[in-house]
Amino acid sequence: xxxxxxxxxxxxxxxxxxxxxxxxxxxxxxxxxxxxxxxxxxxxxxxxxxxxxxxxxxxxxxxxxxxxxxxxxxxxxxxxxxxxxxxxxxxxxxxxxxxxxxxxxxxxxxxxxxxxxxxxxxxxxxxxxxxxxxxxxxxxxxxxxxxxxxxxxxxxxxxxxxxxxxxxxxxxxxxxxxxxxxxxxxxxxxxxxxxxxxxxxxxxxxxxxxxxxxxxxxxxxxxxxxxxxxxxxxxxxxxxxxxxxxxxxxxxxxxxxxxxxxxxxxxxxxxxxxxxxxxxxxxxxxxxxxxxxxxxxxxxxxxxxxxxxxxxxxxxxxxxxxxxxxxxxxxxxxx
Numbered sequence: 001x002x003x004x005x006x007x008x009x010x011x012x013x014x015x016x017x018x019x020x021x022x023x024x025x026x027x028x029x030x031x032x033x034x035x036x037x038x039x040x041x042x043x044x045x046x047x048x049x050x051x052x053x054x055x056x057x058x059x060x061x062x063x064x065x066x067x068x069x070x071x072x073x074x075x076x077x078x079x080x081x082x083x084x085x086x087x088x089x090x091x092x093x094x095x096x097x098x099x100x101x102x103x104x105x106x107x108x109x110x111x112x113x114x115x116x117x118x119x120x121x122x123x124x125x126x127x128x129x130x131x132x133x134x135x136x137x138x139x140x141x142x143x144x145x146x147x148x149x150x151x152x153x154x155x156x157x158x159x160x161x162x163x164x165x166x167x168x169x170x171x172x173x174x175x176x177x178x179x180x181x182x183x184x185x186x187x188x189x190x191x192x193x194x195x196x197x198x199x200x201x202x203x204x205x206x207x208x209x210x211x212x213x214x215x216x217x218x219x220x221x222x223x224x225x226x227x228x229x230x231x232x233x234x235x236x237x238x239x240x241x242x243x244x245x246x247x248x249x250x251x252x253x254x255x256x257x258x259x260x261x262x263x264x265x266x267x268x269x270x271x272x273x274x275x276x277x278x279x280x281x282x283x284x285x286x287x288x289x290x291x292x293x294x295x296x297x298x299x300x301x302x303x304x305x306x307x308x309x310x311x312x313x314x315x316x317x318x319x320x321x322x323x324x325x326x327x328x329x330x331x332x333x334x335x
Contacts (some may be wrong), residue, residue: 001212002159004150005070006143008135008183009077010057010198014185015039015131016122017053020046029202032187035138043127047118054191054198055107056119058100061181062091062194069181078123080308084108084116094194098221099253139184146201147182153204160269163213165267169260170218171306178214180206211264212257219253220308222314226315227252231289236325243286258295260307266298276332288328292320295331 018028019040025033033132050056060080080087090106095104111119126132163175179196187200190209197205197213219227231241244250262275279291295316297304304310314320321327 001177002154003177003179004147004154004199004217005179005181006140006147007072007198008132008140009060009072009074010069010181011135011139011143011183011185012052012074012077012123012126012131013057014183016046016050016119018185019027019043021051027188029187031142032184035184038138039131039134039179042134043125043131046121049115049118049316050122051107051110051115052103053186055103056111057191057198058104058193059087059091059107059111061196061198062094062104064092065088065177066194066196069179074123074127078127081111081116081119081123084111088112097217097219097220099224100217102221103251140148141331142201143182143184146204149204149335150180150199154206155326156240157207159207159210161268162207162264163214165264165303166211166214168303168305169215169264169307171308173224175214178210184321186188205247207268208261208265211268215260215264215307216253217259218260218308219256220312223256223308223315224252226290226312227256229322230315234322234324237288239325240286240288255287255290256293256311257295258287258290262290262294263297263304266294267303272298280332285325285328285332288323288325289320291328291331292323296320 010019018032018036022036022040025036028036045221060077063080064072064076088111091108092105095101108312163178164180167173167175176195181193181196183198184201186198188202190197190199190213192198192213197209197216199209199213203209206252228241244254245252248254262279264273265275276291279287293311293314296319297310
C-alpha cells in the first residue's frame with residue numbers, strides 16, 4: 001500500500017537550504033520564491049549554514065523509521081539534533097547500503113562535530129517565529145491539493161507491477177508499505193527517504209518517481225567504483241560526469257538508478273521511443289551511460305534479477321560499448 005502525506009518538519013529542513021542558499025532561486029518555482037522571501041523576512045537571524053536537505057531528511061526519516069513525519073512538530077525535529085549521538089547510533093544500524101553509508105555517515109559526523117548545534121539554533125528561531133502556524137496557513141493547502149492529485153494519478157497506473165519488479169532488481173523478497181511525504185519547499189527536487197521518498201508539488205505522475213526513488217540504495221561500493229572508472233575513460237564521459245556532479249548536484253549512483261527507472265517503465269508498458277523522447281527532452285546527451293545501460297537491459301531475453309550483479313558483470317566483462325556523443329545521438333535518433 002502507498003500512503004501520501006504532508007510533513008511540516010521536512011518542509012522546515014528543506015526551507016533551511018532554500019532560504020540560506022536563496023541565490024539558487026533559478027531552480028525554484030514562483031510561489032516557492034515568494035514564500036521563501038516571506039519566511040526570510042520573518043526569520044531574520046538564522047545561522048547561514050546547513051547541510052544537504054536530502055541527506056538530513058534521510059537521517060531524520062531513518063531515525064523515526066519513516067513514521068509519523070506528518071504529525072511531528074518542531075519539538076520532534078529539535079529532538080533529533082539535541083540527541084544526535086543517539087540518532088547516530090540508530091541511523092548507522094538502519095542505513096547499511098554501501099553507497100548510502102558513504103554520504104550518510106559523513107553527514108552524521110558533521111552533525112556531531114558542528115552542525116547539530118546550528119540546526120538547534122535555527123529550529124528554535126522557527127519556533128520563536130511560529131513557523132508551524134505559517135506552514136499550516138500558507139504551505140499546507142498547496143501540499144494537500146497536490147496530494148489529492150497524486151492519489152488520483154496513482155489509480156491510473158499499475159503500481160503493483162512496478163513495486164514487484166523493483167524487488168526483483170534490488171534482489172529483495174518484498175517491500176513494506178510505502179509512505180511518500182510531499183514537500184512544498186523541496187521543489188524541484190525529489191529524493192530518497194528511509195523506506196520511502198520525499199516528493200515535491202510539481203508533478204502528479206508517480207510511476208517514474210517511484211521507479212527512480214525506490215531504486216536508490218541498490219549499488220555496492222564495487223559497482224560505484226566500476227562506474228567511476230568507466231566515466232573517466234574518455235573526455236566526453238568525463239564532461240558528462242562533471243555535469244552530473246557539479247551542475248545537477250547529484251551523486252555517483254544517479255545514472256545507474258536512471259537506467260533502472262527507464263527499464264522499470266519499459267517493463268510496465270512504456271515504449272522505448274517514449275522513454276528516449278523523455279531522455280532527450282530532459283537531459284539531452286548529458287547522461288549517456290543511463291541510456292546505454294537501459295538499451296542493454298531491453299535486449300535481455302528474461303527479466304533481470306539483481307541489477308547490481310547484472311551491471312557489475314557488464315563492467316567486468318567489458319560488455320558496455322565505447323560511448324561517444326555521436327553514438328548516443330545515433331541511439332536516441334530523432335525521438
